[in-house]
Amino acid sequence: xxxxxxxxxxxxxxxxxxxxxxxxxxxxxxxxxxxxxxxxxxxxxxxxxxxxxxxxxxxxxxxxxxxxxxxxxxxxxxxxxxxxxxxxxxxxxxxxxxxxxxxxxxxxxxxxxxxxxxxxxxxxxxxxxxxxxxxxxxxxxxxxxxxxxxxxxxxxxxxxxxxxxxxxxxxxxxxxxxxxxxxxxxxxxxxxxxxxxxxxxxxxxxxxxxxxxxxxxxxxxxxxxxxxxxxxxxxxxxxxxxxxxxxxxxxx
Numbered sequence: 171x172x173x174x175x176x177x178x179x180x181x182x183x184x185x186x187x188x189x190x191x192x193x194x195x196x197x198x199x200x201x202x203x204x205x206x207x208x209x210x211x212x213x214x215x216x217x218x219x220x221x222x223x224x225x226x227x228x229x230x231x232x233x234x235x236x237x238x239x240x241x242x243x244x245x246x247x248x249x250x251x252x253x254x255x256x257x258x259x260x261x262x263x264x265x266x267x268x269x270x271x272x273x274x275x276x277x278x279x280x281x282x283x284x285x286x287x288x289x290x291x292x293x294x295x296x297x298x299x300x301x302x303x304x305x306x307x308x309x310x311x312x313x314x315x316x317x318x319x320x321x322x323x324x325x326x327x328x329x330x331x332x333x334x335x336x337x338x339x340x341x342x343x344x345x346x347x348x349x350x351x352x353x354x355x356x357x358x359x360x361x362x363x364x365x366x367x368x369x370x371x372x373x374x375x376x377x378x379x380x381x382x383x384x385x386x387x388x389x390x391x392x393x394x395x396x397x398x399x400x401x402x403x404x405x406x407x408x409x410x411x412x413x414x415x416x417x418x419x420x421x422x
Contacts, residue, residue, distance in 0.1 A: 176213075188225065197230070200254070214249035218272065221252055224260040231265050233284050233302070247284055259296070271308070289326065291421070304354065309421060313365075322354030327414055330357075331365040331383065338371045358393070360414030367402075378413050 173191040175181060181199040188207035193199065197211050200219035205211075209223050212230030223229070230250040250264055253272030260278045264270070267284030274288055277296040282288065286300055289308030296314045300306065304318055307326035312318065316334040324330070336355045341348035353372040357363065361375040364383035375381060376393030386400040394408045410416065 182219075194230070206260070212250075212266065215266070216249055216251045218252055218254035218256065220254055221256045221258070223258045224262075224278070226260055227258050227262045227264075229258070229264045231263055233265055233267075253290070265302075277314075283320075295332070307359070309419075319354050319371075321352055322356065324357045325359040325361070325377075327360045327419075328357045329362040331363060331367070333366045334363050334369070335367075336369045340371050361391075378408050380408055380412075 172189050173187065175193040176195040178195045179193045179197045181193065182201040182203065184201055185199050185203040185205065187205045190207060191205055191209045193211045194213035196213055197215045199217045200221065202220040203217055205223045206225035208226045210228045211217065215230035229252065235244065247267030250266050250268050252270050253274065255273045256270060257275045259276060259280065262276050262279065263281045265282060265284040268282050269287045271288060271290040273291045276282065276294040279296055280294050280298045282300045283302040285303045288306045291308055292306055292310040294300065294312050298312045298316050300318045301320035303321045305323045307324055307328060309326055310324055310328045312330045313332040315332055316330045317336060319336040319338040321338055322336055338352050338354045339348055340351065355369045356374040358375060358377040360378040363369065363375065363381045366383055367381045367385045367387065369387045373387050373390055375391040378394045379391040380396045381387055381391060381402060382396065382398030385398050385402040387397065388401040391397050394413065396405045396408055397403060398405045
């Protein structure tokens, strides 16, 4: 390998590297890891066993803070941790202070910010952004180019379709009053959001709730209810055969 591994880094003997990788101080790389070309693993980052990291990924990056940032805080962040059997795509950026469990797939060009946790088996699609102070559950699917705004919480088995936009600021960046009211979105267990939908600040989508494609969700969605339109209104109940408890899925 042509690159640099800091003398204080701990790297398993069977880990493999492409060209021009940089491994920072006190980083830990587990057994069986396969790391592509031009990968940067910043100081203190912990990578589990049998992890695949593709070309040009950056792991453990420190946040940048603009002078007028509303959500990025000056803080001491714990190291990024990446669980066993995770897959990290080309050009992915994972920030210091994120915790990513095992068997998570983070596709090409996705970004996961600081103060984020992602549960086991979740798929983060191509070009997805997960902003800071978010909690993503187990076995979720965040499809290509969706945007998860800061201070959001997605419980287990949530599905977010391509192009979904969530928001956390009803003041749209005007007046200091906005700093008191930031609130992300909450999607309860098994909730689903269709392609191109927009979900406004503070909205909760109930368990097994379903938002139709292209909807604008301005108020809470009741459990096991389908809403549609702009603004979204109740259409009908989610069919019983679609309830999460009736799928027979087993977590593994």
